[in-house]
Amino acid sequence: MQTQKLINDGNLAVDEMLAGILAAHPQHLWRPEHAPRAVIARHGPRPGKVALVIGGGSGHEPTFLGFVGKGLADAAAIGNVFASPPPQPAVDAALAANGGAGVLFMYGNYAGDVMNFDMAAELLEMEGIEARTVLTTDDIASSPVREKRRGVAGNVFIFKAAGAAADLMLPLDEVERIARHANARTFTMGVALSSCSLPQTRRPSFDLPPGEMEIGMGIHGEPGVRRGPLRPADEVTDEIMDALLAEMGASRGDRVAVLVNSLGATPLMELYILHARVAARLAQAGLSVHKVLVGPYCTSLDMAGASITLMHLDDELTRLIDHPCDCAMFRQG
Template structure:
């Protein structure tokens, strides 16, 4: 059975979405001339500032392009649905935001993204633009703690990009921006649960199958297999399973501060997210952890997938300052 979507042609969905984004947010965003997949912040790049370029496949909105703006990312390179952007828009983004202090690439740890961003970095080096890369690896389910460099980057991108973008806007040196980005990534943990599949605009068919009354713990944002297929349980029990995995990995001490994101994977409504948030706060209180700030809503989605993820960033003084730093983006502001 085909799914229903408000699109024209599946092959045109990404480009038409970008046209709509630019029409809705002209104060924040523009596209590089003749390169519509290179989205630039109007008020972010400037001379002497490290440029922050993020990017990846479409279908996760507001990740990535929604986080382009002053105080966060300077540009986003946009790929097809669930596919890496090719090198050309990545190069265009870097050239548009290069202020002479270097350009930092940040994106999730996926093979296609690594290949294309690395290729872009090699080509930019020929133009004497220094590029460094920090991969996001916050998905607790995708590899053991001692192999964190193999983990996927998922909704924790929001906090990780936020910290790095603030450091850029504060005119940190290239070395310090890279240090902050790696530090933020190392202290960010995400675990998710899927209740139903999504479908690609080109196929209008579910991209995986999950039984009625089932859930999958740890499923990736492209439908990658999780760690357990289980009967659907009440919200508190599901939250406990997710937060237990995060707290085991994080190893925080009582009195430590955290930032929390309760994120919809696309079709899970706010009512359900706040039910999860209620339990998250209770569990943090039991663990003696101080909730410094929280986000609840659609931040890193998977088209219309039902389900949610919980992200916890283990704050210190520097990360707290950077997370609190003002930003003004098309789809996110603080």
């Protein structure tokens, strides 16, 4: 049985979405005429500024499109649903955002993205534009080795820190250092309650029987660490928080930023129930909560489930995630 979606043609869904976003947010976004899958910040790029270019597959909105704007990303390259953008949109995005101080590509650690963005960086170097890459690797369930982990909802905080550094006109070396530092101090783990369905097929993309959950599942349906009966919200939160706190290794009195993220179909009511337990666990651990985000920040189409992200703050990261930004779907300051 097919799922029900408000679309016209599954094969056109990404391009029609882009048309709608550009029509809704012309004060924030524009698109080069020759580059249908490159979206540029209206007020971010400027001479002498490092260009922060993010990107990846569609279906995770507001990641990546929603974080393009002054104070955050200068541009985004957009792929098909759950698919890396080809090299050309990344090149187009970088050229449109280039301020002469170099380009930093940031995206989740997925094989297709790495291959295509690496090709884009080589093409830019041939044009005399210095391009570097920082992968996000915050999903602690995906590997015990940080460098092999996937990038998921922690992108929000990691991009935010790097975008602020670029907006402050720091040089490329510093923006790259801050991006790597932010990534190293960001930790995410999620739980899926049901599958998502792609616009092209309108059928579940994986099988998760009713009454079961999968801890650690990825945002494209990648396998998690454990599947079992659905448990009460506090028990699910405790399992995730136990893993995050052990991984983070913070000391009492340290500060954190928190994201309780919907994977698409989970409503705010349930997210705030999760956050009540997150807040209690952080208080028990003696940690100070500096910032909280609750809502759909990195989704997986219509997947039911949620993820919890902790960023272990220091003075530098605190200033950077507090820095003002003005994007189509995320603003502060």
